[in-house]
Amino acid sequence: MGAHISIPMYQRAVKQRYRLVGLKCQNCGQIIFPPKAGCKSCGALANFSEVELSGRGKIYSYTVIAGAGAPPEFAEEAAYRGSYPVVLVALEEGPRIIAQLTEPLPPEIKIGMPVEMVLRQIYTEEDVIRYGYKFKVVEEKKKLAKTIAGIEKQ
Amino acid sequence: MEIGIISYGTYFPSLRITRAEYQKALGSCGASFSEKTVADFDEDSLTMGIAAAKDALAEGINPEEISLLAWASTSPPYSEKSLSGSLTEMLGLRKNLFSTEHGQSTRAGGEAFLTAISLLKGGFGQKALVIIADSARANVKDPIEHGLAAGSAAFILGRENPLAVVDGFAAQVQENLGERFRKAGSNDLKDIGVKTFTSKAYENLMANTVNELMEKENQKPADYNYIILHEMDNRLPLKVGKKLGFREEQIIPGQLYENTGDTGAASPFLSLAAVLDQAKPGEKIIVAVYGSGAGTLAFSLTVRRAVDKIPLREKLNYDKKYLNFIQYLKVKRYL
Numbered sequence: 261m262g263a264h265i266s267i268p269m270y271q272r273a274v275k276q277r278y279r280l281v282g283l284k285c286q287n288c289g290q291i292i293f294p295p296k297a298g299c300k301s302c303g304a305l306a307n308f309s310e311v312e313l314s315g316r317g318k319i320y321s322y323t324v325i326a327g328a329g330a331p332p333e334f335a336e337e338a339a340y341r342g343s344y345p346v347v348l349v350a351l352e353e354g355p356r357i358i359a360q361l362t363e364p365l366p367p368e369i370k371i372g373m374p375v376e377m378v379l380r381q382i383y384t385e386e387d388v389i390r391y392g393y394k395f396k397v398v399e400e401k402k403k404l405a406k407t408i409a410g411i412e413k414q
Numbered sequence: 415m416e417i418g419i420i421s422y423g424t425y426f427p428s429l430r431i432t433r434a435e436y437q438k439a440l441g442s443c444g445a446s447f448s449e450k451t452v453a454d455f456d457e458d459s460l461t462m463g464i465a466a467a468k469d470a471l472a473e474g475i476n477p478e479e480i481s482l483l484a485w486a487s488t489s490p491p492y493s494e495k496s497l498s499g500s501l502t503e504m505l506g507l508r509k510n511l512f513s514t515e516h517g518q519s520t521r522a523g524g525e526a527f528l529t530a531i532s533l534l535k536g537g538f539g540q541k542a543l544v545i546i547a548d549s550a551r552a553n554v555k556d557p558i559e560h561g562l563a564a565g566s567a568a569f570i571l572g573r574e575n576p577l578a579v580v581d582g583f584a585a586q587v588q589e590n591l592g593e594r595f596r597k598a599g600s601n602d603l604k605d606i607g608v609k610t611f612t613s614k615a616y617e618n619l620m621a622n623t624v625n626e627l628m629e630k631e632n633q634k635p636a637d638y639n640y641i642i643l644h645e646m647d648n649r650l651p652l653k654v655g656k657k658l659g660f661r662e663e664q665i666i667p668g669q670l671y672e673n674t675g676d677t678g679a680a681s682p683f684l685s686l687a688a689v690l691d692q693a694k695p696g697e698k699i700i701v702a703v704y705g706s707g708a709g710t711l712a713f714s715l716t717v718r719r720a721v722d723k724i725p726l727r728e729k730l731n732y733d734k735k736y737l738n739f740i741q742y743l744k745v746k747r748y749l
Contacts, residue, residue, distance in 0.1 A: 278503050278504045279503075279504060279505070312506060337456065340455050340745065360456075362456060363428050363454050363735060364428040364733035379461050379465070380456040380457060380461050381456045381491075382456070389491055391460070391500070399732070399733055
């Protein structure tokens with residue numbers, strides 16, 4: 261079963277979905293993402309300032325969604341990818357968020373791997389493309405070309 | 415004060431398909447790359463443009479300072495819908511900026527670039543962000559599809575310590591039927607498949623435009639260090655360049671097609687980034703942009719300072735993943 265998010269609801273949250281704008285509690289300094297009505301650290305209900313998070317973090321945990329397990333809005337992508345990884349990312353600033361891990365995928369996903377946010381299409385509903393954040397593994401530079409599906413470079 | 419490029423950024427998706435894979439699947443390949451870039455399932459010209467823009471902004475540019483935004487793509491995610499608001503929200507730019515969006519042909523990138531330069535000259539603020547991205551589609555049975563690839567480039571333009579300044583420009587248009595077109599309502603590029611006919615327009619118009627630019631500047635081919643000729647394939651630029659009197663050493667640094675395929679409107683600007691990666695202060699560059707149908711733009715630049723950036727040609731080799739033909743059909747949503 262999918263979780264339908266109406267376009268007005270999605271639009272209200274574009275700042276957080278497009279570039280990780282969260283809140284900082286002026287009372288205790290806690291970074292809150294996604295933005296909420298109150299601070300979960302000190303309970304303050306007012307005095308928050310907006311803060312754009314760096315998008316850098318580490319894989320805190322992950323799972324792989326099998327094709328048939330994908331919610332309907334991801335069915336097309338699941339049909340393409342077969343299965344796809346979803347990660348719980350511990351962001352540099354503290355909050356932990358869930359998102360898809362996207363290409364270039366490492367040969368093996370490991371907890372603690374450094375990741376960074378990338379903007380991608382998440383899904384399309386009512387013909388409207390929903391853009392948002394995914395993460396990709398930050399790899400060492402100069403990494404040699406890899407292969408998938410046994411296709412060697414000719 | 416002179417207006418020029420303050421910083422630039424580029425992006426290529428990690429997916430690749432080889433020419434050999436096409437040949438294995440189809441028996442032949444209608445394009446002469448050795449491998450080409452492919453946008454992933456969740457990428458489009460907008461997400462790729464954002465990636466290049468972030469790369470350009472990472473050179474210590476405050477997004478709040480951007481007062482002018484120019485976008486170019488022949489393959490935008492929407493045929494109608496302004497993308498300036500999306501770009502602004504995705505990059506955290508200010509909302510009271512002037513924006514232009516271009517996309518009628520692969521010349522779009524040149525139009526966006528020169529429009530931004532002229533608007534800055536006309537007083538539309540201090541810094542412009544130009545974003546050019548493409549990932550075109552066509553029917554995979556049609557040879558015109560085989561070269562189509564994906565990539566994006568972005569430039570911050572302004573007066574503050576530019577790394578290269580724009581000296582002059584020339585532009586020409588000409589009626590040319592049946593060459594790379596897409597009818598309203600269609601997703602697929604087409605052409606009439608007569609290469610000798612369609613490449614004539616490229617050869618003549620590009621040569622005339624570059625000649626006009628050199629005449630205006632009172633310069634000859636030897637006075638420039640590099641010339642970038644829009645790569646619709648990897649043969650025409652050499653042919654036209656040599657005919658104009660340029661040597662291979664001036665042309666080859668701007669050639670990427672062999673390892674990228676046809677990146678559409680972004681192509682000459684990715685080439686420009688590759689040349690700026692290696693250019694030295696005082697060197698001169700010509701960029702000649704082509705759009706089917708047909709129109710050209712050529713402009714010249716003088717390099718003011720060397721850049722310290724991961725070279726594009728090195729970036730092109732990171733994290734590559736090779737697709738087989740079936741995977742390619744699926745990722746392009748052809749299947």
